[in-house]
Amino acid sequence: MKCLVTGGNVKVLGKAVHSLSRIGDELYLEPLEYGLSLRTVNSSRSAYACFLFAPLFFQQYQAVTPGQDLLRCKILMKSFLSVFRSLAMLEKTVEKCCISLNGKSSRLVVQLHCKYGVRKTHNLSFQDCESLQAVFDPASCPHMLHAPARVLGEAVLPFPPALAEVTLGIGRGRRVILRSYQEEEEDNTVKAMVTEMSIGEEDFQQLQAQEGVAVTFCLKEFRGLLSFAESANLNLSIHFDAPGRPAIFTIKDSLLNGHFVLATLSETDPHSKDLGSSELHQPVPQLQNYSTPHMEDFASDDIESFMIAMETTLGSEGSRVLPSISLSPGPQLPNSPDPQSEEEDEAEPTTVPGTPPPKKFRSLFFGSILAPVHSPQGPSPVLAEDSEGEG
Amino acid sequence: MKFRGKIVDGACLNHFTRVSNMIAKLAKTCTLRISPDKLNFILSDKLTSGGVSMWCELEQENFFSEFQMEGVSAENNEIYVELTSENLSRALKTAQNARALKIKLTNKHFPCLTVSVDLLSVSSSSRIVTHDIPIKVIPRKLWKDLQEPVVPHPDVSIYLPVLKTMKSVVEKMKNISNHLVIEANLNGELNLKIETELVCVTTHFKDLGNPSLASENASQDRNPEQMAEVHLDIKKLLQFLVGQQVNPTKALCNIVRNKMVHFDLLHEDVSLQYFIPALS
Numbered sequence: 001m002k003c004l005v006t007g008g009n010v011k012v013l014g015k016a017v018h019s020l021s022r023i024g025d026e027l028y029l030e031p032l033e034y035g036l037s038l039r040t041v042n043s044s045r046s047a048y049a050c051f052l053f054a055p056l057f058f059q060q061y062q063a064v065t066p067g068q069d070l071l072r073c074k075i076l077m078k079s080f081l082s083v084f085r086s087l088a089m090l091e092k093t094v095e096k097c098c099i100s101l102n103g104k105s106s107r108l109v110v111q112l113h114c115k116y117g118v119r120k121t122h123n124l125s126f127q128d129c130e131s132l133q134a135v136f137d138p139a140s141c142p143h144m145l146h147a148p149a150r151v152l153g154e155a156v157l158p159f160p161p162a163l164a165e166v167t168l169g170i171g172r173g174r175r176v177i178l179r180s181y182q183e184e185e186e187d188n189t190v191k192a193m194v195t196e197m198s199i200g201e202e203d204f205q206q207l208q209a210q211e212g213v214a215v216t217f218c219l220k221e222f223r224g225l226l227s228f229a230e231s232a233n234l235n236l237s238i239h240f241d242a243p244g245r246p247a248i249f250t251i252k253d254s255l256l257n258g259h260f261v262l263a264t265l266s267e268t269d270p271h272s273k274d275l276g277s278s279e280l281h282q283p284v285p286q287l288q289n290y291s292t293p294h295m296e297d298f299a300s301d302d303i304e305s306f307m308i309a310m311e312t313t314l315g316s317e318g319s320r321v322l323p324s325i326s327l328s329p330g331p332q333l334p335n336s337p338d339p340q341s342e343e344e345d346e347a348e349p350t351t352v353p354g355t356p357p358p359k360k361f362r363s364l365f366f367g368s369i370l371a372p373v374h375s376p377q378g379p380s381p382v383l384a385e386d387s388e389g390e391g
Numbered sequence: 392m393k394f395r396g397k398i399v400d401g402a403c404l405n406h407f408t409r410v411s412n413m414i415a416k417l418a419k420t421c422t423l424r425i426s427p428d429k430l431n432f433i434l435s436d437k438l439t440s441g442g443v444s445m446w447c448e449l450e451q452e453n454f455f456s457e458f459q460m461e462g463v464s465a466e467n468n469e470i471y472v473e474l475t476s477e478n479l480s481r482a483l484k485t486a487q488n489a490r491a492l493k494i495k496l497t498n499k500h501f502p503c504l505t506v507s508v509d510l511l512s513v514s515s516s517s518r519i520v521t522h523d524i525p526i527k528v529i530p531r532k533l534w535k536d537l538q539e540p541v542v543p544h545p546d547v548s549i550y551l552p553v554l555k556t557m558k559s560v561v562e563k564m565k566n567i568s569n570h571l572v573i574e575a576n577l578n579g580e581l582n583l584k585i586e587t588e589l590v591c592v593t594t595h596f597k598d599l600g601n602p603s604l605a606s607e608n609a610s611q612d613r614n615p616e617q618m619a620e621v622h623l624d625i626k627k628l629l630q631f632l633v634g635q636q637v638n639p640t641k642a643l644c645n646i647v648r649n650k651m652v653h654f655d656l657l658h659e660d661v662s663l664q665y666f667i668p669a670l671s
Contacts, residue, residue: 158485158520191501191525193478200516 001031001071001101004060009255010097010112014084015228016051016258021081022224023047023260028132029108030072031063031101035256039132040077046263047221048134057255059096071101073126075108083110083122093118101126136261138248141239143209145176149229149236149251151204155197156223165265166222168238168247169214174201181216181265205235215240216265217247225249225260243267392470392528394425395495397457404492407454408483409637410447410661415480416634417445417665422529422537423504425460425470428452432476433537442668443627446539449661463531470496471529471537474504482506482522502526540666542653545645546619549575551654552596554642557583558632560594565625567592570670573628574620575646577601577613585625602643619648622670631665639663 005013016038020027024040024047031037035057039050055061084090098111105123112120138144145168155178159166165181179196201207229236229251240247244266251258398404414421414432424431434445451458462468483506486492490509497505503523510518529537551557560583564571568585575581579600584593631654641657649669656663 155518158522160481193475193482193525194503194523195482196521196523198519198521200518202516203518 001036002060002062002065002098003031003036003058003100004096004098005057006059006096008091009057010094011087011090012057012232012256013053013097014087014090015231016053016256017081017084018087019224019228020049020051021077023049023221025077026074027077027080028072028074028129029101029126030131033063036061036063036099041132041134042221047218048132048136048261049221049225049259050134051256051258053256054254065102068103071103072129072131073101073108074129075124075126079122079124080110083112083124134261136246136248136259138237138239138250141241141245141248143170143213143240144206145204145209145238146206146235147204149226149232149234151199152236153226153230155199156219156226158195158197159219160193160195163219165216166219167214167216168240170207170209170211171198172211174207174211175199176201176204176207177214206237209240213240215243215245215247217262221260221262222249225251225258228258240264392461392463393496394460394470395457395493396451396455396459398454398492398494399456399490401488403454403456404483404486404489406659406661408480408486410449410658411476411480411483413634413636413658413663414445414447415476416636417631418476420473421445421476422471422473423526424537425472426462427460427468430454431539435537435540441624441627444540444666446664447661448663453660467531469534471534472496472502472504472526473529474524474526478522478524479504479506482508482524485510485520485522496526497523499523502528540664542645542655542664543647543650545653546613546648547575547577547646548602549577549579549581549644549646550600550602551642551644552581552599554632554635554638558629558635561625561629561632564592564594565629569625571623571625571628572620573623573644573646573652574618575599575644576618577615580618581644582618619646621646621649621652623652623667624670627667631667 017027020038020040023042025043026040028039029036030039032052035052035054037050037052039048041048093114094112095115096113098109098113100109100111106125108124108126110122110124112122114120155176156166159178159180163180167177167179167181169177169179171177176199177196178199180192180194182192182194226236232251232253234251234253237250237252238247239250243264245264246261247264249260249262398407410432418432418434422431422433422435424433428451430449430451432445432447434443436443460468460470462470483492486506486508488511490511492509493505493507495505497503499505500523502525504526505521505523507519507521510520561571564583564585567590568587570585572584572586573581574584579598581596581599582593583596585591635656637658639656639658641655643655645653645655647653647669649671651666651668654663654665654667656665
């Protein structure tokens with residue numbers, strides 16, 4: 001494989017590597033006939049990302065060197081990222097970048113041709129690997145948002161950098177709502193600030209979701225994709241389904257496309273106690289609850305509704321409604337009693353030894369098994385090899 | 392108990408954001424006192440946790456275009472709530488170039504100070520950010536601990552040098568010692584001094600000026616050359632100096648010998664009083 005990237009595209013490639021590096025520790029590089037694909041998956045397999053650069057993106061693109069088999073490889077994200085570490089440097093000094101992979105030397109060679117004839121060559125060692133392929137189908141997701149990345153980028157700006165997850169949902173008046181997700185801890189006396197961003201439907205080019213739907217996903221990975229999409233001035237589509245099913249984020253352009261698949265929080269939390277579960281079985285009032293706050297907060301000027309009784313802070317713990325619960329858009333998947341999915345829930349912690357999932361993020365790969373409709377061959381299309389490389 | 396306020400003017404909003412940033416630098420948690428005319432940010436540390444206290448006061452009229460409040464009762468028309476100052480400053484940070492900001496008390500899932508911001512966006516559509524800052528409403532019986540501190544009679548009262556200069560001096564001294572001595576006299580001289588077994592460092596400031604009124608009130612017979620000194624925890628002094636991003640219109644330092652130092656600052660229409668107790 002040999003390809004040559006020139007001009008501003010070097011920075012685009014660099015940016016893509018940066019956003020991939022927010023997800024996984026290993027980068028899967030696979031030259032395909034229809035483009036070069038860069039993929040990664042995180043260690044708990046709850047996030048997967050893939051960029052595909054079309055042959056036109058390159059000044060020269062050769063997927064297969066004559067006389068050689070098609071190669072694909074897996075390299076450490078850290079080492080590949082170090083080549084593209086400084087984006088400012090890429091922009092200012094690098095004129096072209098040549099990536100070549102050949103089986104003989106067992107090295108992935110990245111050459112940066114800089115100004116004044118300086119040439120930097122990075123020889124990266126790699127491992128052979130299977131093709132990494134998550135099974136997902138945006139078309140199967142009933143809900144879809146489509147907006148310039150800038151709109152969503154600005155929308156996540158008010159959230160604190162340390163925030164782990166956000167909930168994305170559709171509120172009253174079809175406003176798109178992003179809200180900081182708080183883990184429910186009953187003994188948690190120190191509560192964190194809850195931030196909510198509400199954006200009018202007009203800012204979206206397409207909004208295909210009814211009021212009341214919501215999913216919760218990791219913010220860090222989402223920010224990674226957004227920063228790429230914003231720099232390339234692209235539009236972003238978000239496809240999502242019920243809570244617990246993966247959300248798919250896509251960007252598309254004539255020269256490249258990107259897919260991020262993030263697990264979403266499944267709402268049936270086994271830790272949720274009596275208080276929580278009783279709430280969960282009343283989806284309808286929650287939906288209303290979900291979409292009301294901002295309307296009251298800003299539109300209404302009626303001071304009477306802002307009553308706050310001093311005594312409530314001390315006494316009425318029992319009647320308090322936890323914020324994250326009120327956010328839940330209803331009971332989990334309609335098919336959740338399915339014994340198979342139950343079993344997988346149980347099995348999940350054991351598949352990732354040493355990393356007990358603190359939250360109920362379903363692994364993407366389990367998520368894909370859950371829907372055999374979209375993966376006709378059943379469980380077998382999970383082609384990714386074990387992240388730890390057990391061999 | 393009710394409160395809601397609205398800020399529409401950009402300059403007022405920026406000013407309010409600056410105040411909240413300053414408070415966040417000075418105190419991790421603070422008490423917000425809401426009364427019909429004024430807002431106060433109050434810190435009153437117990438002696439065991441350092442004994443620093445702060446009293447920041449601003450006239451609501453200078454900031455809010457609408458301000459409605461109803462206290463606990465007619466005769467106690469005030470509200471005291473405790474909040475994490477970082478939360479308020481972060482919430483206001485998102486209000487840069489906002490159309491309007493509303494701030495009010497709510498009880499959504501827990502008692503909150505809700506800050507909602509109507510953002511300007513490129514398109515005509517409205518974008519609203521809401522921050523629910525958890526608060527603890529302070530019951531009336533604890534109000535007495537949160538009253539405006541009485542400023543004791545200072546031995547020496549002196550204007551402070553440029554706070555940035557002072558900050559950089561104290562920052563360097565902190566690397567050498569944990570304690571610092573502030574001393575000043577009625578002749579416009581102020582010294583910052585550290586002493587260790589190995590080294591003694593003193594920075595002298597001259598011609599700072601003493602407020603006339605205070606020097607009259609202070610012991611008349613006091614020798615103008617005589618220094619009044621106070622030993623401080625250098626970290627506490629530095630925390631105060633770091634919190635001052637903008638040079639105040641007026642900055643006064645009152646020294647009560649071996650008891651405490653009192654800083655009295657005025658930023659346009661916001662007054663800040665900060666008390667650091669002396670190390671015994």
